[in-house]
Amino acid sequence: MSNRILSNPASKNGPTKSNKSSSARASTNSKPNLKANSMPNPKSISKPNAKSSSVINSFGGLDKALLLQMHDCMVKSRVLEERLIKIFRAGEAYFWIGGPGEEAWAVPMGLLAKKGQGLAYDFLHLHYRCTPTLVAMGLEMSDAIRLMMNRATDPSTGGRNFSGHYCFPKWNVAPVTSPIEIQYPVACGTAHAQKRAGQGGISIVSGGDAGTAEGDFASCLVWASRKGQELPLLITVQNNLWGISTCYDGQHGESQIADRAKAFGIRSRVINGNDPVESYLALQEEMAYIRKTGKPSFIEAQVSRLYGHSSGTGANFVPGEIDCLKDFEKAMVTAGHLTETSAREIWTKYEEEAVACANAVRTEPAPTAESVWDHIYFNNENADWRKF
Amino acid sequence: MATMAQAIRMALHYGETNLGLKDVFGQDVGAPLGGVFTATQGVDCSWNTPLDERGIIGMAMGIAMAGDRCVAEIQFADYIFNTMDQLKLAGNTYWATNGQCSLPMVVMTPVGAGIRGSIYHSHSFDSWASRLAGWKVVMPSTPLDAYGLLLSAIVDPNPVLFLKPKALMRVRGDEMIPGEPENEKELRSMIDAPIGDRTTWKARWPKVKEHFIPIGKARITRSGSQVTVISSGRHLLLCNEVADQLASEGHSIEVIDLRSIYPYDWQTMKASIQKTGKVLFVNEDTEVTNFGEHLCYRAVNELFYQLMARPRVLAGKHLPGIGLHANLEDASVPQKHEIEQNLRELLAEVP
Ligand SMILES: Cc1ncc(C[n+]2csc(CCOP(=O)(O)OP(=O)(O)O)c2C)c(N)n1
Numbered sequence A: 001m002s003n004r005i006l007s008n009p010a011s012k013n014g015p016t017k018s019n020k021s022s023s024a025r026a027s028t029n030s031k032p033n034l035k036a037n038s039m040p041n042p043k044s045i046s047k048p049n050a051k052s053s054s055v056i057n058s059f060g061g062l063d064k065a066l067l068l069q070m071h072d073c074m075v076k077s078r079v080l081e082e083r084l085i086k087i088f089r090a091g092e093a094y095f096w097i098g099g100p101g102e103e104a105w106a107v108p109m110g111l112l113a114k115k116g117q118g119l120a121y122d123f124l125h126l127h128y129r130c131t132p133t134l135v136a137m138g139l140e141m142s143d144a145i146r147l148m149m150n151r152a153t154d155p156s157t158g159g160r161n162f163s164g165h166y167c168f169p170k171w172n173v174a175p176v177t178s179p180i181e182i183q184y185p186v187a188c189g190t191a192h193a194q195k196r197a198g199q200g201g202i203s204i205v206s207g208g209d210a211g212t213a214e215g216d217f218a219s220c221l222v223w224a225s226r227k228g229q230e231l232p233l234l235i236t237v238q239n240n241l242w243g244i245s246t247c248y249d250g251q252h253g254e255s256q257i258a259d260r261a262k263a264f265g266i267r268s269r270v271i272n273g274n275d276p277v278e279s280y281l282a283l284q285e286e287m288a289y290i291r292k293t294g295k296p297s298f299i300e301a302q303v304s305r306l307y308g309h310s311s312g313t314g315a316n317f318v319p320g321e322i323d324c325l326k327d328f329e330k331a332m333v334t335a336g337h338l339t340e341t342s343a344r345e346i347w348t349k350y351e352e353e354a355v356a357c358a359n360a361v362r363t364e365p366a367p368t369a370e371s372v373w374d375h376i377y378f379n380n381e382n383a384d385w386r387k388f
Numbered sequence B: 001m002a003t004m005a006q007a008i009r010m011a012l013h014y015g016e017t018n019l020g021l022k023d024v025f026g027q028d029v030g031a032p033l034g035g036v037f038t039a040t041q042g043v044d045c046s047w048n049t050p051l052d053e054r055g056i057i058g059m060a061m062g063i064a065m066a067g068d069r070c071v072a073e074i075q076f077a078d079y080i081f082n083t084m085d086q087l088k089l090a091g092n093t094y095w096a097t098n099g100q101c102s103l104p105m106v107v108m109t110p111v112g113a114g115i116r117g118s119i120y121h122s123h124s125f126d127s128w129a130s131r132l133a134g135w136k137v138v139m140p141s142t143p144l145d146a147y148g149l150l151l152s153a154i155v156d157p158n159p160v161l162f163l164k165p166k167a168l169m170r171v172r173g174d175e176m177i178p179g180e181p182e183n184e185k186e187l188r189s190m191i192d193a194p195i196g197d198r199t200t201w202k203a204r205w206p207k208v209k210e211h212f213i214p215i216g217k218a219r220i221t222r223s224g225s226q227v228t229v230i231s232s233g234r235h236l237l238l239c240n241e242v243a244d245q246l247a248s249e250g251h252s253i254e255v256i257d258l259r260s261i262y263p264y265d266w267q268t269m270k271a272s273i274q275k276t277g278k279v280l281f282v283n284e285d286t287e288v289t290n291f292g293e294h295l296c297y298r299a300v301n302e303l304f305y306q307l308m309a310r311p312r313v314l315a316g317k318h319l320p321g322i323g324l325h326a327n328l329e330d331a332s333v334p335q336k337h338e339i340e341q342n343l344r345e346l347l348a349e350v351p
């Protein structure tokens, strides 16, 4: 299995090996270029023929119902993200950040996680590009829109935080936070508690490539791999070759981020995160390994960034990036699992749902000014010194 | 009488046997050392971590998120600074998730000067900590308070920072911890690890009892009518000494031990300042934007017309560090004679 995945042409080419020229070009620009979208895209050069393995390998033996479910979640997530961008453009939200382009990697993660609350279930320590994972877990479109439009009804933060910053304790989804990489050592804590409980739950952590330069990433590798005290932790990195406007070569000396895990004796691999089948199989295999051995494992997934970093850099579609959903849908149609019409119907259904949700959420209440004092201490114990 | 280090140990033992405390961890916190101040010696659930403060705080957040109770230690407050944004995050998580995700965790760390600890073992953290919204911050001045505040910290559903005045770790109080043996030697033989090989050593714990000191409640350690002095930790004991000395000269100083930096017990302070009309705040964190200044500001704001003298803050000098030589340290953090001088000035001041 892992041979198949590692022999995938896209996986074999590490980002540094093949995109030297393009990223060198990008990095000659010494000033931070906030229009990251307009930069030459290293991957369009590095993986010109990167065909999804799903096209060439009969979907890895995954059954049709699962493939259709993955496709459905990917469409739903993409449509949702694109609706969120439209909401931003319409001036109805302050900021957008999300994961269009990461569906092939993130949807399988959501489908495979053991969903529930408490130590027997998987903890997910995600970053701000994980809408597809949440969609696969059952996120309602309106709840993502409530977060986007900072409504009081937003179940994750009550209108306090940016889009993509989800929190769902009922599914062990830890709060997504802005400080990059901080989730990596926190994930060691939940994994530690899960190891003690011994009920089969594992922790899963995800983040971007640039963030791995933070010490917290190294902390995670150290704490997860101590001899005899290994943690049941799936460490993942979504490598889109960018940190806002800084390209991969601008901040990495290692050939693959996954190599860093090897130095700690952590089993690790690089996969083509643009292929949902490869992602599904890799995640399934690594999760099973972790549940069986109680030891950590590492996946670096190569993914696309279809709308640039965030609304801060324009949130415009970036031509030339591999579109995992387009490729997968094409393969599904070719295989006869979908027709062009049935695929179109799925898109239309979700587009209509997204519009309806946005219209409904727009009328929902905003958080009140007085509510700033809510939930500082547990059970609303007073935290305002004026009232001490 | 137990030392503060022994009191902390007994509180952790009480916590692991009665309050669901699952992990006590930090650098050199587990066997064989049991902490650089021996405050975790013999505690069953104690363990050694990698030398990684951010890993320690992250781990504590994760354990709390998973629903288990833990006490994490940062070996010296001087080394807590690289965890600042994690502390911020731990403090804001419950709020940022609109009351969904609470983080009941305790972080303890030795603070302050007084042991000739030089530039990097003398830092204070109370003023820094007071800016970490969402945290509760406590600092005991006696072993019994350390015991009671730590039990309260362990059961509190919020993150609690437990500041240990390092100069007091080996100081005994004059109140017994409920259940501790009367004889100091006996206690030592029960819970102090032996010198040398400790591989088979286990603590024999006295049957210590529940004793919660509520977070947010100050204590009047000396009653008086002429001047109020408000402090905590190591300096509280110095204030007591000065108050006793001045009492022997016929003066009447009221001493308040804050015990909690945040939330703080304004009602006790207010009642005292209204009575005396004169107040001095003493702490050893640096003086610019010092927590004592906040309290002083509040005293001025709310009690202006009842004040009989300008209120004062005596704090550490705004210096980059505390130098090792005694001359340097003594010139950097409040000394007993300075407390005395401030109190004498306040006593003498006539509006
Ligand atoms: C500690 C920290 N530093 C800086 C930032 C600002 N910032 C937000 S996203 C980002 C780039 C992250 O890149 P990467 O880790 O590759 O993730 P990606 O956005 O590409 O998915 C930066 C620098 C931050 N949020 N946190």
Ligand SMILES: [Mg+2]
Pocket: A208, A209, A210, A238, A239, A240, A241, A242, A243, A244
């Ligand atoms: Mg990136």
